[in-house]
Amino acid sequence: MKYKKHVFVCTNQKDAGKKSCGAEHGAALVEAFKADLKERGLQVEIRAQRTGCLDVCGKGPALVVYPEGVFYGNVQLEDVAEIVESHLVNNQPVERLTLKF
Ligand code: FES
Numbered sequence: 001m002k003y004k005k006h007v008f009v010c011t012n013q014k015d016a017g018k019k020s021c022g023a024e025h026g027a028a029l030v031e032a033f034k035a036d037l038k039e040r041g042l043q044v045e046i047r048a049q050r051t052g053c054l055d056v057c058g059k060g061p062a063l064v065v066y067p068e069g070v071f072y073g074n075v076q077l078e079d080v081a082e083i084v085e086s087h088l089v090n091n092q093p094v095e096r097l098t099l100k101f
Pocket residue numbers: 010011012013019020021022052053054055056057058060062
């Protein structure tokens with residue numbers, strides 16, 4: 001596998017009036033993950049990128065981390081460092097933000 005972890009952040013934008021990650025701060029989250037990973041020198045082994053709708057729109061802004069397939073919801077910009085540190089670096093998902101199905 002090329003990456004140790006792969007973060008897909010929803011940046012889907014729906015029509016005005018409908019809740020969507022892109023209408024909130026999905027794109028800013030992608031940039032925040034990229035910046036944090038780069039700062040730590042981890043951008044080669046851990047990749048963050050935008051993706052389309054993850055089908056949990058009501059719980060967004062949403063993202064999913066692979067290979068575990070752990071979904072996160074209501075992710076704020078100030079949560080990024082904690083997700084990187086705890087989950088991406090130390091393999092401990094941030095439970096308060098994970099979505100259970
Ligand atoms: S718009 Fe983000 S999960 Fe659907």
